[in-house]
Amino acid sequence: MLCTMKAIQVHRAGGPEVLQLSDLPTPSPGPGQVLIRVKAAGLNFADILYVAGEYLVRTRYPTVPGMEFAGIIEALGEEVAGLQVGQRVAALGGSGAFAEYAVVHARSVLPVLPSMSAAEAAAFPVSYFTAYFALQTQARAQPGEWVLIQAAAGALGTASIQIAKALGLRVVALASSEEKLALCRSLGADVTLLNTQDNLVDAVKNATEGHGVDILMEVVGGAGFAQSLKMLAYRGRLLVIGSASRELAQIYPVGLMKGNQSVMGVWLTPFLSDPALMQAATAFLMPLLASGKVKPVVGERFKLEEAARAFDFVLSRKNTGKVILEP
Ligand code: NDP
Secondary structure (H helix, E strand, C coil), rough: CCCCCEEEEECCCCHHHHHHEEECCCCCCCCCCCEEEEEEEEHHHHHHHHHHCCCCCCCCCCCCCCEEEEEEEECCCCCCCCCCCCCCCEECCCCCECEEEEEEEEEEECCCCCCCHHHHHHHHHHHHHHHHHHHHCCCCCCCCCCEEEECCCCCHHHHHHHHHHHHEEEEEEEEEEEEHHHHHCCCCCCCCEECCCHHHHHHHHHHHHCCCCCEEEEEECCHHHHHHHHEEEEEEEEEEEECCCCCCCCCCHHCCCCCCEEEEEECCHHCCCCHHHHHHHHHHHHHHHCCCCCCCCEEEEEEHHHHHHHHHHHHCCCCCCCEECCC
16 A cells, blocks of 8 residues: 555535645544545535535535545554455445545445445445435335436436335436436336426326325425425425525425425435434345345446546536446
């Protein structure tokens, strides 16, 4: 292991132009921590917001972004049990993954199945845990219910289609191109609709035989939020998971009363420090992965030094599945 490494460093808030390939000291693991050689890192929309200083946690610059990755354990800090140097693992949480090496707490380390590539393992944690917590923990999805998934061909979207089908839900998938909708159908979406079409509320109502959707995974926000509320069924639950439009949305709370409807937030980060919920999620997800019933959709792959192009790619809505950065 060299004492310096390549990393994407950010010194100020901004877009892809603030990402700098830098030589930084290779970190060493403290007590309870693990040093991992990064083989592949997942690029999430949250990384774009984090770099821009628009995420739910404050960004402290300079920083190395990247919150999920897969790789090989290089060194263990003191007091780490149950992990071994040379082991293939994935990791979730915090920052620092857009680098050749990253240090994480041992409790942030996840197992990797032998059948999974590094890119698949890196594409898994954020999207699948979020999909599970959104549908199962927050919305308490019941088999046979309708769920509408926005940005359904993206990283969270493709994971959500697979988890929704595993939970026995009926899926309406929205995306911005026919190619993206074809991917959604291949993953099991029952109904696919272009999010650009006119009268989307009517189209969703027709597709669900007038019922509306029981659960709606809202990730765009802004002006479309009011439209999402109109798609909800009686006792429908609208999950606020993201705001890719980066615009404010308005809500009229009294309007929820007539249909006994709910609007609820979903954020992965607080769930990560709840051991019981993490255990339940892992127990649900790992057998699905092992059986091949769910399989992370790996999208475009970029070299670490192409991080700015990768950010541009997601911002211009070209990606399907998870964009991967490889050191
Ligand atoms: P995606 O891979 O889904 O990429 C973003 C997608 O959002 C685009 O492909 C596009 O799909 C859609 N989109 C709609 N409006 C815009 C816009 N103005 N600019 C760019 N994209 C837009 O990203 P992720 O899976 O990483 O994240 C999807 C959403 O889920 C984000 O809002 C993210 O913040 C949120 N999220 C939240 C989590 C949580 O814990 N709450 C965890 C993970 C993700 P299309 O072209 O088909 O419309």
